[in-house]
Amino acid sequence: MVADRPPFEDLYRDYLGRIYAYVRAQVGTSADAEDITAQVFMNAYQAYARFEARNQTPAAWLFRIARNATLDHFRAHGRRERLRRTIEHQPAAEEDPAGQAEDRIQYRALLAHVAKLPERQRDAISLRHSGLSFDEVGRLMSCSEDAAKMLYHRALKALKEAVQKEGV
Amino acid sequence: MSEPDGDLELQGLQRELDDAFHTTRPRPAFEDELWLKMQTSRPPARRLGDALAAFFQGIREVPAVPLAAVAAVLVVVIGVGIIAYSGRGHLGGGGASSTAGESAARADQLYAGAFGRLPTPAFNGGAKNATAPQAGAGGAVPEYSGPVQLTWTGKLDLTITSAPVYRYNEPSTSSADQFASALGAVLRERPSGFLGSYSASDYTLKVRGTVQSPPSSPAFFIFSSPSMPAIDAAGAGPQDLANIFLAQHSLTPAWGNTIVVDSSGDPIKVRYQRQFDVAGYGAAPLVDVNGDRYGLEVDLSANRPVLVSGLLPVGLETADYKIVAAGDAVQSVLAASSVGNAATPALTVKLTQAELVYVLVPAGGHSFYEPAYLFSGTFQLNGATLVKRVLVPAVDPSQRTP
Numbered sequence: 109m110v111a112d113r114p115p116f117e118d119l120y121r122d123y124l125g126r127i128y129a130y131v132r133a134q135v136g137t138s139a140d141a142e143d144i145t146a147q148v149f150m151n152a153y154q155a156y157a158r159f160e161a162r163n164q165t166p167a168a169w170l171f172r173i174a175r176n177a178t179l180d181h182f183r184a185h186g187r188r189e190r191l192r193r194t195i196e197h198q199p200a201a202e203e204d205p206a207g208q209a210e211d212r213i214q215y216r217a218l219l220a221h222v223a224k225l226p227e228r229q230r231d232a233i234s235l236r237h238s239g240l241s242f243d244e245v246g247r248l249m250s251c252s253e254d255a256a257k258m259l260y261h262r263a264l265k266a267l268k269e270a271v272q273k274e275g276v
Numbered sequence: 277m278s279e280p281d282g283d284l285e286l287q288g289l290q291r292e293l294d295d296a297f298h299t300t301r302p303r304p305a306f307e308d309e310l311w312l313k314m315q316t317s318r319p320p321a322r323r324l325g326d327a328l329a330a331f332f333q334g335i336r337e338v339p340a341v342p343l344a345a346v347a348a349v350l351v352v353v354i355g356v357g358i359i360a361y362s363g364r365g366h367l368g369g370g371g372a373s374s375t376a377g378e379s380a381a382r383a384d385q386l387y388a389g390a391f392g393r394l395p396t397p398a399f400n401g402g403a404k405n406a407t408a409p410q411a412g413a414g415g416a417v418p419e420y421s422g423p424v425q426l427t428w429t430g431k432l433d434l435t436i437t438s439a440p441v442y443r444y445n446e447p448s449t450s451s452a453d454q455f456a457s458a459l460g461a462v463l464r465e466r467p468s469g470f471l472g473s474y475s476a477s478d479y480t481l482k483v484r485g486t487v488q489s490p491p492s493s494p495a496f497f498i499f500s501s502p503s504m505p506a507i508d509a510a511g512a513g514p515q516d517l518a519n520i521f522l523a524q525h526s527l528t529p530a531w532g533n534t535i536v537v538d539s540s541g542d543p544i545k546v547r548y549q550r551q552f553d554v555a556g557y558g559a560a561p562l563v564d565v566n567g568d569r570y571g572l573e574v575d576l577s578a579n580r581p582v583l584v585s586g587l588l589p590v591g592l593e594t595a596d597y598k599i600v601a602a603g604d605a606v607q608s609v610l611a612a613s614s615v616g617n618a619a620t621p622a623l624t625v626k627l628t629q630a631e632l633v634y635v636l637v638p639a640g641g642h643s644f645y646e647p648a649y650l651f652s653g654t655f656q657l658n659g660a661t662l663v664k665r666v667l668v669p670a671v672d673p674s675q676r677t678p
Contacts, residue, residue, distance in 0.1 A: 239297075
């Protein structure tokens with residue numbers, strides 16, 4: 109174990125909820141969020157030996173894996189179709205077994221609005237409110253810190269308009 | 277997180293987003309399920325090594341336990357000889373490797389904690405009187421369930437004052453699906469009473485959760501199809517064949533067990549009886565309400581696995597609980613003697629053996645494996661040798677719900 113690399117158990121305990129929330133905001137259903145979160149931590153667990161704490165924070169590393177897994181998910185399933193099915197025709201709560209047990213999500217409508225934002229805006233909002241700095245958001249999204257800030261504020265305004273238009 | 281912004285509405289929205297992301301969390305059981313899955317996902321090369329290790333460890337000493345009885349009653353009760361197999365981290369396969377054990381231990385450390393007052397086990401068809409004498413599974417030695425006057429002539433030395441209690445969250449359809457997926461089986465349907473029914477190329481897999489009454493652990497059942505090939509291993513005995521099959525499917529128990537082979541009929545049954553390690557005591561077997569040991573069973577016919585059944589892997593939390601002293605346990609057993617009548621006078625039965633065991637105690641969303649004392653003794657009746665078993669809770673009454 110590299111001296112400055114925390115035990116993976118610590119990462120798991122500290123970041124499981126945050127990663128899940130980030131993914132959940134992207135995909136709209138708890139079942140998909142669980143699948144992707146599981147994939148994120150399975151990948152991270154297997155790759156942890158190669159993680160260099162000198163180069164990036166554990167948070168940035170995990171969120172990069174989460175972001176890639178989410179993008180893979182959309183590529184595999186088709187974002188438009190998935191959104192149509194999960195948002196416009198969102199199944200009743202009792203039809204989603206994971207959703208039945210997920211009793212700690214209090215902002216479903218708000219997150220549903222986030223999920224409907226354009227991809228980069230959605231990503232900026234989700235990464236930023238998952239606790240990452242603008243510098244980290246920019247690195248993950250392959251842009252500068254300033255560009256990340258601008259993107260975030262555009263996303264925030266778009267979200268506000270969507271919320272005002274459709275309500276939360 | 278929220279930063280200054282001229283637009284108060286935007287600031288409010290930022291605060292809502294902060295709250296939304298801070299309060300959105302997965303269902304509680306997900307954390308344990310995923311951790312277990314991660315711990316048991318090891319590379320194929322490692323699995324192959326485990327398979328070979330399991331094969332060479334195949335010949336294990338058959339314990340001098342009259343286990344004959346063991347799954348026979350389960351076969352009768354459940355119909356297909358269901359033996360449960362539960363466990364911390366079994367999916368990764370491998371013959372009880374130290375890695376799996378350490379992983380499970382780490383998982384336990386993550387979630388250790390006191391569980392509050394525990395439910396009291398019901399050993400007799402749901403009856404809460406846990407001190408009532410129970411008929412144990414007979415097998416080779418039939419059991420007697422009539423009125424008995426119990427005496428104790430054995431010796432029960434116990435130096436420990438506490439023992440671990442294990443708790444697991446009820447498995448979900450998602451966890452059942454993950455288990456099946458790891459085996460390479462595909463979901464077909466969710467029949468009533470099961471979390472899922474799955475198919476693979478040469479077997480059907482069914483997974484079910486905890487059964488409340490009679491208590492039965494979450495379990496899986498692999499029913500082989502006619503295309504399931506015989507296990508080709510020259511000179512291998514039933515135990516070797518079972519080990520090979522389990523290793524090939526990453527189902528080798530990672531928990532401590534005693535292996536028993538019942539070759540008295542067809543199919544031959546290879547049973548892996550689960551044990552819990554109790555510091556200062558040793559291995560305590562997992563038993564059902566009748567006192568029969570269980571864990572995992574592989575039924576072989578002509579070297580072909582025809583049925584494999586065992587406990588579904590679940591993440592276990594652990595917490596130590598005070599247990600009753602041996603003397604008090606003996607007194608509670610003796611106090612449970614039943615009174616006969618003119619038609620059926622009470623027999624006097626000498627209980628000569630006692631051991632610490634573990635029993636399943638379902639409790640809804642989560643269930644427990646709690647320690648208990650199992651007393652037993654044999655006696656003669658009309659020329660036949662019968663056995664009497666009595667289970668009493670080991671957890672101190674002050675730690676249990678009435």
